[in-house]
Amino acid sequence: MIKRIIACLLIAFSVLNFGTFAHATNIDATKYEISNPEKTSYSTEDKIILINGKAPSGTEITFDVYGTTDNTTDINKRKNFHLNNLPTDEEYILISNETVTSGNMGLFSKELDLVKGINKIVVDFNAEGVESVEIIVYVYNRVRTSIREPRLGNLLQPLLK
Secondary structure (H helix, E strand, O other), X not given: OHHHXXXXXXXXXXXXXXXXXXXXXXXXXXXXXXXXXXXXXXXXXXXXXXXXXXXXXXXXXXXXXXXXXXXOOOOOOOOOOEOOEOOOHHHOEEEEEEEXXXXXXXXXXXXXXXXXXXXXXXXXXXXXXXXXXXXXXXXXXXXXXXXXXXXHHHHHHHHHO
C-alpha cells in the first residue's frame, strides 16, 4: 500500500514538473553582441556612424535613434548638453526607428544618421532575456583654427620705418 502511494506521488510530481521544463527556453546572452562602436559613450564630428555586431541568424534588431540639441538663445537658460551633462529622457526626440535582420552567418550592420548634439541609440535584439544596449554619441562641429604664415612684407615694414 505504501509503495502504491509513493509511486502515485512520484508520478504526480513528475507530471506537474514536466510542464515547467518543456516551456523553458535557454537563451545564451553571449550570442548577442555589438562589436562597433566599442564604447557606449563617446564624441565625434561624424554625423554618420556604423553599428555592427552579431546575433543568431534571423534575429531582428531594432535601432531607435533619439537626439537632442539646446537651441536656447538665452545664455543663462542654456543647458549646454555634453557627455558629462546628459539630457533627461523627456528631452530626447525620436529621430528614426529602423530594423535590420542578422544574416546567415549571424552578423548585422547598420549605418545611422545622427544630429548635432547628444544622440542616444537604443539597440534592441527583440529576444527575451537579452537587455537592450544604449549608446550615447555626442556630435560636434570641429572648430578649425588656421595658422597664418607671416608675410615677408609684414616682417620688413617695421624695419623700413
